[in-house]
Amino acid sequence: MRDRLLAGVEAAGREVLEIYNRTYHVETKEDDSPLTEADMASHHALVALLESVTPDVPVLSEESGDIPYETRRSWARYWLIDPLDGTKEFIKKNGEFTLNVALVENGDPVFGIVHAPVLETTWHGQIGQGAWKVEQGASKRIEVRALPREGGDPWKIVGSRSHGSEAFEAFCARLPNHERVSMGSSLKLCLVAEGQADLYPRLAPTSEWDTAAAQAVVVAAGGQVLDAETLEPLRCNQQDSVLNPFFIVCGERDERWTSALREALS
Numbered sequence: 389m390r391d392r393l394l395a396g397v398e399a400a401g402r403e404v405l406e407i408y409n410r411t412y413h414v415e416t417k418e419d420d421s422p423l424t425e426a427d428m429a430s431h432h433a434l435v436a437l438l439e440s441v442t443p444d445v446p447v448l449s450e451e452s453g454d455i456p457y458e459t460r461r462s463w464a465r466y467w468l469i470d471p472l473d474g475t476k477e478f479i480k481k482n483g484e485f486t487l488n489v490a491l492v493e494n495g496d497p498v499f500g501i502v503h504a505p506v507l508e509t510t511w512h513g514q515i516g517q518g519a520w521k522v523e524q525g526a527s528k529r530i531e532v533r534a535l536p537r538e539g540g541d542p543w544k545i546v547g548s549r550s551h552g553s554e555a556f557e558a559f560c561a562r563l564p565n566h567e568r569v570s571m572g573s574s575l576k577l578c579l580v581a582e583g584q585a586d587l588y589p590r591l592a593p594t595s596e597w598d599t600a601a602a603q604a605v606v607v608a609a610g611g612q613v614l615d616a617e618t619l620e621p622l623r624c625n626q627q628d629s630v631l632n633p634f635f636i637v638c639g640e641r642d643e644r645w646t647s648a649l650r651e652a653l654s
Contacts, residue, residue, distance in 0.1 A: 397434065397437070397489055397501050400471075404429065404505055405505040405506065407429060408481075421475065426472055427451060431452070434489060435449060438469070446467070448597070449471060463625065464493065465491070468492050468624060470598055473487070474573030477549060477572035483506030483507060485572060486504050487501075487503045488600070489601055490597075491604070495626055497601065502601050511530070513581070519609035534639065535642055542564075542565045543567070543586045544579075544584070544585040544586050545585070545586065546570075546585045546637075548592065549570050553591045553592045559591065559652035566586075574599065576590075576637070577605065580606055580638065580639060581602070581606045587637065588636065588638075590632075591653070595631055596625070603637075607621075610639065614637075615635055616634035
């Protein structure tokens with residue numbers, strides 16, 4: 389099943405890439421976020437893929453997000469997808485957008501695929517089995533890395549390309565020596581998953597479909613995606629709203645950053 393899903397997501401990515409490389413129309417949704425024909429083409433391709441592979445498993449997509457919680461709350465197992473994560477990056481033509489597909493079981497993302505068409509790269513992971521990065525056809529296993537030792541290399545902190553926040557600045561100001569990396573879409577979580585970054589504090593709004601697929605990859609790679617207030621794992625489908633709390637992605641917990649986070653949020 390995994391190979392069929394990976395091939396199908398890559399095929400949807402090729403559809404998106406064809407639109408990316410030509411003129412296309414941009415609309416504005418009710419929440420003022422942009423919507424392109426690539427969002428919808430990917431949505432239809434991914435929903436068709438998942439319905440063919442697992443016809444008995446429901447699908448929730450950003451572009452079908454009006455399914456009421458009264459219906460969703462009974463789902464013990466479902467697919468959660470963001471057909472085009474990073475639409476602003478898509479429009480800016482910087483290539484930092486992804487197609488996200490997650491399998492959620494009892495509120496926890498257990499399998500995820502994150503595909504970046506322009507980068508020709510896919511990250512995928514399954515809890516208990518591990519995580520991989522597939523780059524131009526070559527697959528390698530990935531793992532989170534340990535935080536640099538005191539006085540060693542600077543920490544690498546990932547921030548959003550398009551969404552900053554005062555809390556993020558306050559958090560970074562309280563950290564040891566560090567460097568910042570700006571990135572779009574769920575690629576930020578993937579950098580932590582593959583050991584290229586140490587922390588990704590997201591102290592601004594996101595939705596569950598933005599993060600679930602990459603969360604599965606991070607956890608499969610040995611990392612954690614934690615509610616910034618409670619430091620409990622991020623969960624899906626626990627309430628009517630699909631908005632996430634603020635969160636932080638890490639390879640490991642450490643008092644140096646947990647205390648910085650508490651102070652930044654106080």
